[in-house]
Amino acid sequence: MNALQAFFAMGGYAFYVWPAYAVFFIVLIADTVAPRLRRRRILSELRARLARQSAREQHRPTPPTPST
Amino acid sequence: MGLAIVLGIVGLYGGLVLAPADYQQGDAYRIIFIHVPSAWMSMFIYAVMGVSAFVALVWRIKLAEVVAMESAPVGAAFTFITLVTGSLWGKPMWGTWWTWDARLTSELVLLFLYLGVLGLYHAFEDRRQGARAAGFLAIIGVINVPIVHFSVNWWNTLHQGSTVNIFGHSKMAWDMLWPLLTMTLATKFYYAASLFRRAQTDLLDLESGKDWVRKIAEREDER
Numbered sequence: 001m002n003a004l005q006a007f008f009a010m011g012g013y014a015f016y017v018w019p020a021y022a023v024f025f026i027v028l029i030a031d032t033v034a035p036r037l038r039r040r041r042i043l044s045e046l047r048a049r050l051a052r053q054s055a056r057e058q059h060r061p062t063p064p065t066p067s068t
Numbered sequence: 069m070g071l072a073i074v075l076g077i078v079g080l081y082g083g084l085v086l087a088p089a090d091y092q093q094g095d096a097y098r099i100i101f102i103h104v105p106s107a108w109m110s111m112f113i114y115a116v117m118g119v120s121a122f123v124a125l126v127w128r129i130k131l132a133e134v135v136a137m138e139s140a141p142v143g144a145a146f147t148f149i150t151l152v153t154g155s156l157w158g159k160p161m162w163g164t165w166w167t168w169d170a171r172l173t174s175e176l177v178l179l180f181l182y183l184g185v186l187g188l189y190h191a192f193e194d195r196r197q198g199a200r201a202a203g204f205l206a207i208i209g210v211i212n213v214p215i216v217h218f219s220v221n222w223w224n225t226l227h228q229g230s231t232v233n234i235f236g237h238s239k240m241a242w243d244m245l246w247p248l249l250t251m252t253l254a255t256k257f258y259y260a261a262s263l264f265r266r267a268q269t270d271l272l273d274l275e276s277g278k279d280w281v282r283k284i285a286e287r288e289d290e291r
Binding site: 007010011012013016017019020021023024027028030031032034035036038039042043046047050 | 103145284
């Protein structure tokens with residue numbers, strides 16, 4: 001058995017050691033990705049709202065000029 | 069975040085490759101390089117959440133509310149990791165995935181407290197009202213942090229006592245100790261980075277009417 005195989009075998013405890021590390025990384029990656037997705041959603045919703053707002057303002061009839 | 073990743077790689081190399089196998093536990097003990105730092109973080113983050121919830125309730129500081137509420141998911145993540153990795157270590161070493169040991173039970177209560185805080189926070193239509201209610205629960209739950217910490221001394225059940233001691237001499241070989249401490253630092257930096265990112269995102273949401281948020285929205289559209 002070469003060194004690399006021995007490393008992955010973890011002295012027979014591979015079944016316990018590697019899933020533990022997998023859980024560690026999967027949970028932390030999920031924790032990193034979640035706020036990034038949320039940030040993107042917040043900003044795109046905001047852009048959509050701003051676009052609607054400016055479209056409304058362009059179509060608004062010009063207010064009547066006050067008579068002198 | 070970069071610092072956390074570098075420290076994490078160094079710590080894991082030290083823990084998984086350089087450190088020798090334990091004479092009693094073989095290689096299974098290598099789970100502690102993630103289990104113990106995660107367990108420390110689960111308590112540390114709860115303490116941060118409790119203190120900032122207290123500051124938020126007393127002085128009504130919005131930023132303290134954000135820090136408290138955005139700490140909860142990170143803390144819950146570390147608590148979950150602690151329980152799962154502990155279980156994966158317990159099966160070969162104790163012969164059981166789970167037992168109602170004082171340490172294990174109080175850590176599970178900690179997870180439920182985090183989930184309770186998150187659930188309460190999201191249950192309210194008004195975000196700041198939700199943060200106040202959840203902050204109140206977070207403060208009450210602080211009582212559980214010393215219970216987790218001292219559970220191995222107060223109730224002499226299955227989980228072993230601590231081998232690493234900040235003030236005295238640690239009962240652990242240096243070859244195993246330095247990767248553990250490096251991983252501890254890595255998780256601290258990870259939390260700082262994650263909290264910063266989450267707080268920033270939360271503020272974008274809370275302040276979406278403000279000019280500076282609009283500028284960010286316009287700037288990121290071009291990318």
